[in-house]
Amino acid sequence: xxxxxxxxxxxxxxxxxxxxxxxxxxxxxxxxxxxxxxxxxxxxxxxxxxxxxxxxxxxxxxxxxxxxxxxxxxxxxxxxxxxxxxxxxxxxxxxxxxxxxxxxxxxxxxxxxxxxxxxxxxxxxxxxxxxxxxxxxxxxxxxxxxxxxxxxxxxxxxxxxxxxxxxxxxxxxxxxxxxxxxxxxxxxxxxxxxxxxxxxxxxxxxxxxxxxxxxxxxxxxxxxxxxxxxxxxxxxxxxxxxxxxxxxxxxxxxxxxxxx
Amino acid sequence: xxxxxxxxxxxxxxxxxxxxxxxxxxxxxxxxxxxxxxxxxxxxxxxxxxxxxxxxxxxxxxxxxxxxxxxxxxx
Ligand SMILES: Cc1ncc(C[n+]2csc(CCOP(=O)(O)OP(=O)(O)O)c2C)c(N)n1
Ligand code: SF4
Numbered sequence: 001x002x003x004x005x006x007x008x009x010x011x012x013x014x015x016x017x018x019x020x021x022x023x024x025x026x027x028x029x030x031x032x033x034x035x036x037x038x039x040x041x042x043x044x045x046x047x048x049x050x051x052x053x054x055x056x057x058x059x060x061x062x063x064x065x066x067x068x069x070x071x072x073x074x075x076x077x078x079x080x081x082x083x084x085x086x087x088x089x090x091x092x093x094x095x096x097x098x099x100x101x102x103x104x105x106x107x108x109x110x111x112x113x114x115x116x117x118x119x120x121x122x123x124x125x126x127x128x129x130x131x132x133x134x135x136x137x138x139x140x141x142x143x144x145x146x147x148x149x150x151x152x153x154x155x156x157x158x159x160x161x162x163x164x165x166x167x168x169x170x171x172x173x174x175x176x177x178x179x180x181x182x183x184x185x186x187x188x189x190x191x192x193x194x195x196x197x198x199x200x201x202x203x204x205x206x207x208x209x210x211x212x213x214x215x216x217x218x219x220x221x222x223x224x225x226x227x228x229x230x231x232x233x234x235x236x237x238x239x240x241x242x243x244x245x246x247x248x249x250x251x252x253x254x255x256x257x258x259x260x
Numbered sequence: 261x262x263x264x265x266x267x268x269x270x271x272x273x274x275x276x277x278x279x280x281x282x283x284x285x286x287x288x289x290x291x292x293x294x295x296x297x298x299x300x301x302x303x304x305x306x307x308x309x310x311x312x313x314x315x316x317x318x319x320x321x322x323x324x325x326x327x328x329x330x331x332x333x334x335x
Binding site for chain 2: 004006008009010011014015016017018019020023027028030031032033034035036037038041190191192193196197232233234237
């Protein structure tokens with residue numbers, strides 16, 4: 001065994017993992033260690049595994065993932081801030097045989113786009129919504145978002161979020177699960193290999209559900225924003241587990257499809 | 261006895277040196293290089309031959325820069 005070299009192992013027949021072809025070769029604009037990249041990768045892998053690259057349309061938001069159309073090798077449409085579910089509604093209604101997904105941050109989905117989010121989910125639009133919750137506005141410099149935790153520091157809450165004056169964090173995912181239009185609502189993360197594998201299964205289910213034409217599927221991914229949180233990527237992942245997970249617990253929140 | 265042996269290839273020009281892969285590897289195969297790539301990042305690289313090809317590093321890599329190979333070895 002001692003004389004087996006890397007060259008012996010690195011043969012096509014031994015390949016067990018390579019970058020999905022549903023991502024372009026462009027270097028993603030995200031900070032090193034940001035969960036956005038991992039979230040993109042699992043969505044792209046699901047699309048590749050389902051063989052739906054040529055009939056999927058993604059809706060990019062405003063935020064750090066505004067350039068998502070450069071990273072997915074898919075038909076993409078960029079929407080004004082918060083309006084991805086409205087644009088996704090239109091695309092899906094015009095192209096009902098296509099798979100349509102929105103990809104949005106918490107500022108986009110849970111602040112400026114709250115109305116579009118709630119009404120698309122309440123109408124039960126047959127789309128997949130991916131929600132990246134990093135607790136702040138990443139792109140614009142780490143301002144407080146509706147999702148910012150009590151006591152959490154941000155550039156507009158430098159002494160920590162004071163609930164008495166700044167209000168409570170919004171658990172929009174739990175709220176959406178109450179609506180009759182949602183058929184699948186789950187919350188996951190992408191900070192460890194096990195978490196990524198679970199999140200990918202949820203994303204797969206959320207895409208498969210579009211074949212059923214029964215309503216909206218929604219997957220929140222609790223993520224880090226190491227730049228905004230001013231930590232290293234590994235520190236921010238630990239902070240996320242210690243602080244974000246107790247407030248935003250992992251797991252399936254609603255699954256009406258599985259129960260039928 | 262059948263064993264598995266793995267090998268990873270890191271696209272160092274696309275690696276941003278975030279180090280998320282380092283704690284993900286159960287065999288402690290990966291470390292950060294002292295050299296930088298074209299973007300100025302100290303990139304990740306395999307430093308031991310203990311890789312089992314479990315794919316953990318590739319699965320957590322935000323930039324999808326790790327390719328994994330695995331083969332059965334009979335002693
Ligand atoms: C109508 C409008 N209002 C405000 C902005 C400024 N803006 C750009 S990105 C952003 C916040 C995005 O935060 P989030 O959705 O949490 O995504 P992240 O960057 O954290 O991934 C804001 C407020 C804008 N582009 N358009
Ligand atoms: S600012 Fe935050 S959310 Fe935006 S790419 Fe950097 S780490 Fe990710």
